[in-house]
Amino acid sequence: METKRAGKKSTRENKNVPFTKREIETIVEMIESGVPRREIRSQYGMHESTLTNWMTRYGSKDYYAERSRRYSPSEKRSVLRAVESGMSVREACVTFGIKCRTVVDRWVRQQKAENAELRRQIAPVKSEEKEPKGDSSGQVKELEEQLAEAQLKIRALETMIDIAEEQLKIDIRKKSGAKQSPK
Template identity: 45%
Template sequence: METKETALIYSSRTSKQQKFDKRLISHIVSLVEQGVPRKDLILAYGMSSRSLEAWLFQHGYRSGNKSYTESERRSVVRAIESGMSLKQARISFNISSASLINQWIKRFKQENSELRDFSSLDMSKNQQTPETSESLELQALKKALAEANLKIRALDTMIDIAEDQLKIDIRKKSGARQSSK
């Protein structure tokens, strides 16, 4: 079966201020999607790199700088912590850079160490023997406050993940009225 290559018909520009033909823009975007180097296209069609990036963005072409959600990052880090190698994680999660994964690991280890600091702080306080009942009460209140703050952080994280995955706003907006039932 033969495929016929049809010539692209578009109106050429007479000046630099004139806009590019929409058919030509679509053709250029399809060439980028096929793997033609952008520099070659910029030279061949006489456009700026910013114009090309804007066209790619308008046509929904996303390359290179993919943004990852918080839950995706956590999934990658959990997979690596459970024994997956960096190379395997890059391939299975389609991540372009190992250094990006290393940044995520470092950040999540830092967050986990902050959480561990709360519990180690509580343990060190329990080993001390306070002499008055007021200091005991103060110590209990500080421990309850630390636990409440930890619980708030955990719930905020859960809400963030749920909002990312479900694509809905869960938190109440300020000034919102309650519905009358």
């Protein structure tokens, strides 16, 4: 089972023979340099869990710092706006420096679920049990519309506060249990 990758050959013919320390270091370096795990697994005939264990044990801290990057809400919104405006997920990953496409796919799914939830909240209740009989049914509809509009406004204001806190690096929201300052 000899295959070539970047000038290095796999000399492993038997899966029952353990890997040498040098082979493990070489494989870890290949992953950290960007070689896809799928290629390494097929080249060396190993299981994904073995590779994951080696990366946990022998991988550099820089590799894991880059791999487990956290994205701010404003970064997520920027990526989602780009995807909504017609950019493909792959292009968005390249543009915004996101290594894993599934991260953006998950954000898109979450956004669709949130939008569906908002639409359900906005839709007026049309149950006959809830609507009173007579002239007040028009009032109920009007109140439901006002409530839906108020909920959207609250959500928009909370988003604005999140953005302001993140960009200005100040705490705007009052902490629960915080003491008031003397006047």
